[in-house]
Amino acid sequence: MARFISRRLLLSLLTLWLLATLVFIIANVLPNDVGRTILGPFAPQESVDALNERLGTNRPILVRYVDSLLGLVTLNFGKSFVSDQPVLPQLLDAMVRSAKLAGLALFITIPLAITAGVYAARRRDRPVDRGIVLLGVTMSSIPEFVTATALVVVVGVQLQLLPVLATPPPDADIPTQIRYLLMPATAMAIVYFGYIARMTRAGTIEVLQSDYTRTAMMKGLTPNQTMRRHVLRNALIPTVAVIAVQIGYLFGGIIAVERIFNYDGMGRTMLFAAQQKDIPMLTAGVILIGIVYMMATLVADMTIAWMNPRIRLDAER
Amino acid sequence: MDYSQLDKVRRSAVPLQLDAVEAFVAGRLSRREFIQRASIVGLSMASIGAVIAACGGTSTSPGASGAKTGGTIRCAVQRPVSVDPVAMEDLGGYGITAQSFEFLCAQNTSEPSGLSPGLALEWTPNADGTVWTFKLRQNAKWMHDGSAFTSADVVATMERLVKAGNSGLKGVLPAGGAVATDANTVTFTLSGGNGNFPYLVSVYNAQTLITPKDYVAGTKFNDRPTGTGAWKLKSYNQASNAVFERNPDWWGGKTPLDGTEWIFFDATGPMITAYQGGQVDAIVQFDVLTGSSLLTDPNFTLIAQPAALHRQIWMRCDTGQFAKKEVRQALAYTFDRPALVQQLFKGRAQVGNDHVIWQNYPYYDSSVPQRTQDIAKAKSLLAAAGVPNLTATLYAGQLQEIPDLCALLKSQAAPAGITLNVSTESLSTFYGAQWCPKAPADPPCSGAKELGIVDYGHRATPDVYLNAALKSKGIWNSSQYNSPAFDAAFTAFQASVGVDAQKAACKNIETILNEDVPVGLPYFYNYLAGNSNKFTGVFSSALGQMSFATTSKV
Numbered sequence: 001m002a003r004f005i006s007r008r009l010l011l012s013l014l015t016l017w018l019l020a021t022l023v024f025i026i027a028n029v030l031p032n033d034v035g036r037t038i039l040g041p042f043a044p045q046e047s048v049d050a051l052n053e054r055l056g057t058n059r060p061i062l063v064r065y066v067d068s069l070l071g072l073v074t075l076n077f078g079k080s081f082v083s084d085q086p087v088l089p090q091l092l093d094a095m096v097r098s099a100k101l102a103g104l105a106l107f108i109t110i111p112l113a114i115t116a117g118v119y120a121a122r123r124r125d126r127p128v129d130r131g132i133v134l135l136g137v138t139m140s141s142i143p144e145f146v147t148a149t150a151l152v153v154v155v156g157v158q159l160q161l162l163p164v165l166a167t168p169p170p171d172a173d174i175p176t177q178i179r180y181l182l183m184p185a186t187a188m189a190i191v192y193f194g195y196i197a198r199m200t201r202a203g204t205i206e207v208l209q210s211d212y213t214r215t216a217m218m219k220g221l222t223p224n225q226t227m228r229r230h231v232l233r234n235a236l237i238p239t240v241a242v243i244a245v246q247i248g249y250l251f252g253g254i255i256a257v258e259r260i261f262n263y264d265g266m267g268r269t270m271l272f273a274a275q276q277k278d279i280p281m282l283t284a285g286v287i288l289i290g291i292v293y294m295m296a297t298l299v300a301d302m303t304i305a306w307m308n309p310r311i312r313l314d315a316e317r
Numbered sequence: 318m319d320y321s322q323l324d325k326v327r328r329s330a331v332p333l334q335l336d337a338v339e340a341f342v343a344g345r346l347s348r349r350e351f352i353q354r355a356s357i358v359g360l361s362m363a364s365i366g367a368v369i370a371a372c373g374g375t376s377t378s379p380g381a382s383g384a385k386t387g388g389t390i391r392c393a394v395q396r397p398v399s400v401d402p403v404a405m406e407d408l409g410g411y412g413i414t415a416q417s418f419e420f421l422c423a424q425n426t427s428e429p430s431g432l433s434p435g436l437a438l439e440w441t442p443n444a445d446g447t448v449w450t451f452k453l454r455q456n457a458k459w460m461h462d463g464s465a466f467t468s469a470d471v472v473a474t475m476e477r478l479v480k481a482g483n484s485g486l487k488g489v490l491p492a493g494g495a496v497a498t499d500a501n502t503v504t505f506t507l508s509g510g511n512g513n514f515p516y517l518v519s520v521y522n523a524q525t526l527i528t529p530k531d532y533v534a535g536t537k538f539n540d541r542p543t544g545t546g547a548w549k550l551k552s553y554n555q556a557s558n559a560v561f562e563r564n565p566d567w568w569g570g571k572t573p574l575d576g577t578e579w580i581f582f583d584a585t586g587p588m589i590t591a592y593q594g595g596q597v598d599a600i601v602q603f604d605v606l607t608g609s610s611l612l613t614d615p616n617f618t619l620i621a622q623p624a625a626l627h628r629q630i631w632m633r634c635d636t637g638q639f640a641k642k643e644v645r646q647a648l649a650y651t652f653d654r655p656a657l658v659q660q661l662f663k664g665r666a667q668v669g670n671d672h673v674i675w676q677n678y679p680y681y682d683s684s685v686p687q688r689t690q691d692i693a694k695a696k697s698l699l700a701a702a703g704v705p706n707l708t709a710t711l712y713a714g715q716l717q718e719i720p721d722l723c724a725l726l727k728s729q730a731a732p733a734g735i736t737l738n739v740s741t742e743s744l745s746t747f748y749g750a751q752w753c754p755k756a757p758a759d760p761p762c763s764g765a766k767e768l769g770i771v772d773y774g775h776r777a778t779p780d781v782y783l784n785a786a787l788k789s790k791g792i793w794n795s796s797q798y799n800s801p802a803f804d805a806a807f808t809a810f811q812a813s814v815g816v817d818a819q820k821a822a823c824k825n826i827e828t829i830l831n832e833d834v835p836v837g838l839p840y841f842y843n844y845l846a847g848n849s850n851k852f853t854g855v856f857s858s859a860l861g862q863m864s865f866a867t868t869s870k871v
Contacts, residue, residue: 033749082398083555156594164594262587264556
């Protein structure tokens with residue numbers, strides 16, 4: 001297992017370097033004048049030139065590339081071009097906010113979707129199975145921003161049951177924070193419910209048709225015992241992989257949802273940085289999101305390896 | 318006419334003030350134009366009221382008598398990019414910094430285009446408008462250390478602004494032009510006569526907030542939250558909000574509200590739903606298309622101000638398909654201006670006439686004929702120019718109604734045989750690549766595309782539009798317009814200080830621009846802001862500075 005993990009970590013480092021290089025190329029190849037973007041179209045050219053000088057955006061590209069890699073190694077991503085504050089604390093704050101939103105969305109989605117998927121698989125081709133599949137397809141085909149807008153109009157504006165803005169007051173307790181996040185989390189959960197439920201259903205059906213499940217049943221185990229001891233552990237492997245990818249995606253921030261609920265998570269932070277050509281913020285943000293993706297997939301791989309040792313052994317060979 | 322009251326004002330007025338009074342008495346200025354003009358040239362509000370009363374009118378002033386005290390107002394504003402008072406360029410920054418810092422001349426709340434005393438109590442020009450003397454308020458204090466606000470702070474602020482190349486003061490106030498005569502008097506000696514100078518040190522030139530004498534340019538407001546104003550910064554988060562509490566030492570007395578919160582948004586839609594969901598009480602600015610539901614909301618107090626906000630459709634005069642005047646005129650004749658005003662703004666805009674002299678400027682001359690849609694004329698002009706079928710790309714940034722404007726212009730131009738291919742892109746890319754590319758640098762903007770649409774904010778005087786966008790070699794002259802006749806007319810306008818002289822100069826400018834059409838200008842649109850009916854006494858400029866100093870809960 002240690003060999004498996006160290007090999008994955010090494011691959012992760014290589015991926016991070018590639019990611020950092022790619023981000024640097026994109027950020028520096030796009031035509032832009034950072035000073036002009038920050039000071040606006042009406043600022044005198046002398047002020048723009050002075051700002052570019054101060055920010056170092058007019059240095060040779062190789063020097064800037066080496067600087068950006070050094071920043072990655074030391075986790076010193078520099079200061080934001082816009083706020084003139086170090087980018088890392090700002091991004092970590094945004095990441096924590098996105099984590100809260102993603103956490104709540106997953107907390108709602110995962111148990112519901114897995115239960116629905118398993119339930120549908122056990123009643124394959126019956127009306128309830130068709131209903132769950134249809135509901136899942138319908139829900140996952142509606143984009144988050146449509147669901148979010150509908151929720152805002154109905155639940156927030158018409159009924160005034162939940163806050164329209166997702167940012168809670170600074171000293172809010174956990175129930176209050178959940179109240180503020182419930183609507184955006186629901187908008188996200190609706191989309192992912194269908195996806196995870198269908199994956200779980202497909203995985204469960206496959207395992208239910210396997211020889212070892214039949215053997216277990218023939219040994220005299222009850223359907224519930226078979227599900228618990230033999231089916232779930234194997235059926236959920238693809239679901240775990242899907243959830244891991246979704247965690248990385250959700251932690252990276254859902255721009256549309258964060259904009260609609262004016263929530264200052266990673267998505268909104270990154271969009272603003274992109275609009276303002278705030279390259280340090282953009283670079284650090286992409287790298288942080290990349291790290292989260294890698295951590296999530298690593299944990300997922302380890303979980304899958306624990307659930308199915310054959311995968312681990314294959315990887316070690 | 319009450320001559321005794323009128324003569325009392327006449328006797329105390331300096332020549333430029335007298336000029337405004339006589340223009341009003343003779344009927345050459347409307348009541349609104351008189352308040353606006355008189356406040357610029359430093360006539361006190363008492364004298365303005367006396368003149369209006371003497372001529373049979375009534376003067377009103379808002380008051381906050383009987384206001385309830387306590388509470389906080391939550392205000393939705395676009396996320397500020399910069400809160401450096403000297404270099405800021407967006408409405409978010411303007412609104413937030415103006416809570417704590419103040420201007421020499423404030424917005425006149427009864428006549429939004431006029432001025433009223435701010436940190437300056439009164440101002441008077443000399444006879445030709447080259448020297449302006451400002452008497453300062455003596456009871457204003459800096460909130461960070463309680464020290465007195467003095468003329469040294471004003472002089473230092475002006476030096477910082479001149480050095481930074483402030484677009485309003487450039488070419489008007491030279492370095493060293495502001496001099497402290499005594500602790501409470503500042504004399505401004507200008508580069509030439511300027512009858513509108515107080516506007517340039519007012520709320521309408523957003524960067525001229527007075528900062529302490531030792532303030533360093535480039536310092537962000539949140540790093541040094543000081544000021545003389547009604548509100549003290551309590552907390553600031555660049556991504557989410559700014560919270561202010563009452564400044565107990567404000568010279569204006571105790572504000573009815575305890576505090577204000579400015580909540581930052583990246584789009585107008587969420588501002589509207591946040592208001593409708595009861596999570597914000599006021600909105601600094603919104604556009605008609607996104608906020609149409611607010612226009613008819615009985616619980617919303619709409620602040621709709623006619624403003625000089627406009628879009629310029631620039632056409633290259635030096636090269637390309639629009640180099641011939643007839644081609645530019647032809648495109649301008651395809652604009653169905655009333656339809657644009659109705660479809661893009663639901664009527665909340667004023668029709669433009671292809672020049673930048675806005676109808677509400679006191680020196681606007683209405684005698685220049687309004688251009689209207691005339692497809693036959695457009696066709697004949699194109700034929701005369703030898704291009705009966707014109708195909709061009711119209712470049713624009715993705716901002717508010719501009720993409721819709723492009724689509725409408727395309728359809729309106731088609732019957733005249735003009736094919737417009739529309740290319741819209743993000744604002745930051747558009748400014749740098751299409752409007753005023755950095756290279757070639759001389760003359761400025763000579764790398765601009767031959768046709769495009771650029772946005773201009775509200776200005777209380779047209780100097781910036783004329784000087785930067787239209788004067789030869791102007792820094793934003795994307796049409797590369799180079800007209801000695803226009804340059805001379807602009808110089809004459811700047812040097813004119815009396816009402817009649819300014820009107821005459823403006824008529825000349827309007828005529829030249831309407832004829833040459835370096836830019837098409839189809840409309841000036843209203844600035845829209847507003848607040849919940851649960852609050853009263855909210856005022857807003859057309860530049861995002863919302864004032865809550867007299868706001869109270871109903």
